[in-house]
Amino acid sequence: MLDKRVTTFIQVVESGSIAKAARLLYLSKVSVKAQMDSLEAEVGVRLLERTTRGVAPTAAGTTFFEGARKLAYLSDRTLAKVRAADAGQRRVVRVGTSVLRPCRPLLELWDSLGDAKPDIALEIVPFDDDTASLNEVVDELGRRIDCFVAPCDSERWRATTNILLLDELPYCLAVPRAHPLAQRDLIDWNDLDGETIMMVPGGDSPIVAALRDEIKANHPGISIVASPTHYDITTFNACEQAGYLLPTYSVWADAHPSLATVPVDWPWRMPYGLVYSKRPSEAMEAFAQAIAQTRETNA
Numbered sequence: 001m002l003d004k005r006v007t008t009f010i011q012v013v014e015s016g017s018i019a020k021a022a023r024l025l026y027l028s029k030v031s032v033k034a035q036m037d038s039l040e041a042e043v044g045v046r047l048l049e050r051t052t053r054g055v056a057p058t059a060a061g062t063t064f065f066e067g068a069r070k071l072a073y074l075s076d077r078t079l080a081k082v083r084a085a086d087a088g089q090r091r092v093v094r095v096g097t098s099v100l101r102p103c104r105p106l107l108e109l110w111d112s113l114g115d116a117k118p119d120i121a122l123e124i125v126p127f128d129d130d131t132a133s134l135n136e137v138v139d140e141l142g143r144r145i146d147c148f149v150a151p152c153d154s155e156r157w158r159a160t161t162n163i164l165l166l167d168e169l170p171y172c173l174a175v176p177r178a179h180p181l182a183q184r185d186l187i188d189w190n191d192l193d194g195e196t197i198m199m200v201p202g203g204d205s206p207i208v209a210a211l212r213d214e215i216k217a218n219h220p221g222i223s224i225v226a227s228p229t230h231y232d233i234t235t236f237n238a239c240e241q242a243g244y245l246l247p248t249y250s251v252w253a254d255a256h257p258s259l260a261t262v263p264v265d266w267p268w269r270m271p272y273g274l275v276y277s278k279r280p281s282e283a284m285e286a287f288a289q290a291i292a293q294t295r296e297t298n299a
Contacts, residue, residue, distance in 0.1 A: 096148035142277035193221035
């Protein structure tokens with residue numbers, strides 16, 4: 001319900017940098033700067049001080065930022081109330097699901113509550129795994145989709161969403177079934193000499209960055225090629241066809257029938273959790289609390 005320029009302004013102030021805000025929002029720096037210029041022109045005052053070290057709100061910008069955050073909160077709450085009224089006052093949580101981010105583990109946790117479950121109805125909403133679709137889901141959490149479960153080592157997600165940690169997944173390798181390593185019970189570094197690993201580019205995931213740094217520093221016999229920002233089924237297809245290895249997780253073991261998921265003798269484990277809005281609806285907040293209690297009980 002808010003002007004997109006306002007939500008972008010909030011992210012710029014919270015990030016302290018147009019470049020960082022652009023990265024978190026998956027926009028170009030030119031686009032973010034243009035939005036800020038347009039917003040300042042419409043408001044009629046300068047909202048941001050731009051320096052070589054980044055940006056900071058002016059006195060007027062601080063006042064605007066405080067009001068904008070309140071408006072964002074009220075906007076999300078109003079939408080939640082409208083949807084609750086449309087659903088006949090029934091509390092509903094819309095759970096996203098996709099091929100690589102299936103909702104089944106979350107539903108199993110929910111069902112384990114039995115009679116202790118809050119009076120909340122779950123609506124399953126499918127989405128696509130391609131980068132643009134996933135970014136849209138994350139950016140608009142609380143609108144079409146309230147939450148989803150996924151591997152969640154993304155700095156952008158941690159900055160812009162709530163994450164409830166549910167587990168830590170072994171960081172494995174997906175290996176084409178025709179490859180000799182597909183028959184191994186455990187892969188070690190010596191096995192990987194001469195192999196090519198497809199990895200997500202950039203530094204959004206500290207665990208992926210740590211693996212990339214380890215390879216570059218200590219394993220020159222391993223080649224690295226870039227994958228899309230987020231995996232989708234085409235990523236798995238590309239690895240199978242080219243004979244590449246792909247860092248993956250146990251929950252994706254059945255994602256592609258021509259790839260085997262094999263554990264690796266390295267220290268990394270990937271956090272896996274419930275991803276939802278920083279300004280959740282009352283129903284989503286109650287749902288997350290119930291899931292957190294279930295996890296504590298099962299720990």
